[in-house]
Amino acid sequence: DQQVKQNSPSLSVQEGRISILNCDYTNSMFDYFLWYKKYPAEGPTFLISISSIKDKNEDGRFTVFLNKSAKHLSLHIVPSQPGDSAVYFCAASSSTGNQFYFGTGTSLTVIP
Amino acid sequence: GAGVSQSPSNKVTEKGKDVELRCDPISGHTALYWYRQSLGQGLEFLIYFQGNSAPDKSGLPSDRFSAERTGGSVSTLTIQRTQQEDSAVYLCASSPGLAGVNTQYFGPGTRLTVL
Numbered sequence: 001d002q003q004v005k006q007n008s009p010s011l012s013v014q015e016g017r018i019s020i021l022n023c024d025y026t027n028s029m030f031d032y033f034l035w036y037k038k039y040p041a042e043g044p045t046f047l048i049s050i051s052s053i054k055d056k057n058e059d060g061r062f063t064v065f066l067n068k069s070a071k072h073l074s075l076h077i078v079p080s081q082p083g084d085s086a087v088y089f090c091a092a093s094s095s096t097g098n099q100f101y102f103g104t105g106t107s108l109t110v111i112p
Numbered sequence: 113g114a115g116v117s118q119s120p121s122n123k124v125t126e127k128g129k130d131v132e133l134r135c136d137p138i139s140g141h142t143a144l145y146w147y148r149q150s151l152g153q154g155l156e157f158l159i160y161f162q163g164n165s166a167p168d169k170s171g172l173p174s175d176r177f178s179a180e181r182t183g184g185s186v187s188t189l190t191i192q193r194t195q196q197e198d199s200a201v202y203l204c205a206s207s208p209g210l211a212g213v214n215t216q217y218f219g220p221g222t223r224l225t226v227l
Contacts (some may be wrong), residue, residue, distance in 0.1 A: 005156070006154075033213065036218075042221075043116070043203055043218030043220045044155075044203070044216065044218045046215045046216070049215065089154065099157050099170075099171070100145070100157065100216065101157070102147075102154040102156075104152070104153060104154035105154060
């Protein structure tokens with residue numbers, strides 16, 4: 001059973017506009033959430049994370065929002081750039097466990 | 113600095129053969145994870161090593177899969193009697209293994225194709 005879900009397999013956005021990638025989870029024990037970016041033929045690279053004690057974390061053009069009551073998080077990229085085109089994975093973990101649970105990814109295409 | 117490395121980058125094998133995939137984690141990282149990504153799927157957890165503790169093998173899909181980590185560093189994932197459904201990208205990640213949740217650093221993966 002998929003505990004972390006990314007329901008949009010793909011997203012296309014015009015350069016300069018905002019990209020919003022969504023992620024839902026089912027396990028209320030998750031208290032740490034991460035976003036990874038993956039280019040073809042490369043491993044995922046860490047992008048940004050958020051702890052459940054926060055509802056927002058910002059790093060440059062990237063902001064992650066967490067809505068614990070809805071078990072939903074989102075990644076905002078603004079302004080979007082062509083180099084942001086990649087697959088984005090959402091992941092969740094519990095500080096009491098060993099495992100990270102990943103979504104199926106969203107392929108973002110930023111159109112120049 | 114050196115990141116996580118994996119070898120081989122690609123492996124094509126015949127059904128029924130055994131394969132070994134290697135992972136060299138970042139030096140000093142005590143935690144090591146194996147995942148696989150099948151076509152159109154997310155990353156599926158396979159196994160987790162932390163220091164000298166017994167590994168968490170709860171994600172291994174069958175007894176044909178095993179992994180070891182020698183000297184707390186290099187890890188080898190072995191798949192015996194490979195099946196076509198084993199075809200996937202196998203990713204290794206390491207993390208510092210400090211108290212609390214750590215960010216994982218991924219290798220480039222090994223693409224396994226079972227014919």
